[in-house]
Amino acid sequence: MQWVARAELVAAVSNAGALGVLTALTQPSPQALTDEIARVRSMTDKPFAVNLTFLPTLKPVPYEAYRDAIIDAGVKIVETAGNNPAAHMPALKAAGIKVIHKCTTPRHALKAEQIGVDAVSIDGFECAGHVGEDDIPGLILIPATVSKVSIPVIASGGFGDARGLVAALALGAEGINMGTRFMCTQESPVHDNIKRTIVGSTETDTCLILRSLRNSSRVARTALAQSVIDMEKDGAGIAQIGPKVAGGKGRRVYEQGDVEEGIWTVGMVQGLIDDVPTCADLVRRIVSQAEVLVRDRLCGLLAPALATA
Numbered sequence: 001m002q003w004v005a006r007a008e009l010v011a012a013v014s015n016a017g018a019l020g021v022l023t024a025l026t027q028p029s030p031q032a033l034t035d036e037i038a039r040v041r042s043m044t045d046k047p048f049a050v051n052l053t054f055l056p057t058l059k060p061v062p063y064e065a066y067r068d069a070i071i072d073a074g075v076k077i078v079e080t081a082g083n084n085p086a087a088h089m090p091a092l093k094a095a096g097i098k099v100i101h102k103c104t105t106p107r108h109a110l111k112a113e114q115i116g117v118d119a120v121s122i123d124g125f126e127c128a129g130h131v132g133e134d135d136i137p138g139l140i141l142i143p144a145t146v147s148k149v150s151i152p153v154i155a156s157g158g159f160g161d162a163r164g165l166v167a168a169l170a171l172g173a174e175g176i177n178m179g180t181r182f183m184c185t186q187e188s189p190v191h192d193n194i195k196r197t198i199v200g201s202t203e204t205d206t207c208l209i210l211r212s213l214r215n216s217s218r219v220a221r222t223a224l225a226q227s228v229i230d231m232e233k234d235g236a237g238i239a240q241i242g243p244k245v246a247g248g249k250g251r252r253v254y255e256q257g258d259v260e261e262g263i264w265t266v267g268m269v270q271g272l273i274d275d276v277p278t279c280a281d282l283v284r285r286i287v288s289q290a291e292v293l294v295r296d297r298l299c300g301l302l303a304p305a306l307a308t309a
């Protein structure tokens with residue numbers, strides 16, 4: 001999570017028993033990433049991953065240098081996202097790194113398997129951020145992907161509670177990935193006003209921008225986001241839209257809490273979020289409620305059949 005998944009949140013998620021994922025590109029340079037990885041290690045001895053996102057950016061990114069910083073720091077799990085990570089696979093595999101590729105269609109998941117990634121994280125149309133262009137919601141996307149690949153599949157997009165976890169497992173995933181839900185926790189570095197806005201929002205309070213540029217992104221439904229959509233309808237290109245969607249402005253939203261200062265990323269699952277727990281309480285609650293769901297609700301469905309067997 002750009003601007004959000006910094007060392008404090010990553011360590012808190014890993015300490016809670018989940019896998020924290022640091023974002024490489026939040027750091028202004030590969031050296032800063034090396035330092036941030038060290039900060040994670042100073043706060044947890046649990047496994048964590050680093051995300052490297054290959055997407056169109058206004059400024060060119062030295063991807064190889066970021067990748068090498070990850071390798072040199074001895075990180076063991078990398079989540080790639082966006083474009084095909086093939087060019088980076090030899091270096092990552094030579095370093096013994098497990099690669100999880102995040103994508104939004106079964107066909108991209110299959111391609112990722114073919115180039116040697118170890119697992120895919122499949123992001124449904126509900127998700128925060130880059131939804132892709134095929135608009136496949138998780139209910140179809142997860143089983144369709146599980147049917148296509150033989151590597152583990154992590155379900156992503158729209159997950160925030162035990163009901164989602166149990167559903168994802170039923171659909172064939174090995175686990176879930178949560179972005180928006182972890183953004184709205186005590187340890188998240190996001191301004192309290194943004195956390196309050198998420199808690200007060202519903203599943204209809206997101207929108208898609210940059211559709212016209214085939215870089216569709218799910219963001220908070222704000223007046224600024226609507227103005228971007230209006231510009232797109234009027235045929236504006238990246239030169240006109242760019243200044244409105246500049247990452248630095250989005251960063252200030254998370255830091256200062258003014259929802260109209262810039263474009264900010266959030267998923268539909270905000271409609272299911274009504275508190276700001278610690279990461280430990282959140283993970284504990286999801287696991288324990290999932291156990292109750294399976295034992296009391298799902299096993300309960302078997303009872304009549306068992307009784308007549």
Ligand SMILES: Cc1cc2nc3c(=O)[nH]c(=O)nc-3n(C[C@H](O)[C@H](O)[C@H](O)COP(=O)(O)O)c2cc1C
Binds near residue numbers: 127268
């Ligand atoms: C604030 C924020 C920033 C994000 N930035 C990135 C990013 O830089 N790279 C990436 O691959 N995914 C990014 N995502 C997407 C998440 O990694 C994840 O795929 C998504 O949040 C899952 O959907 P959910 O929010 O419904 O859980 C971001 C999500 C949020 C909420």
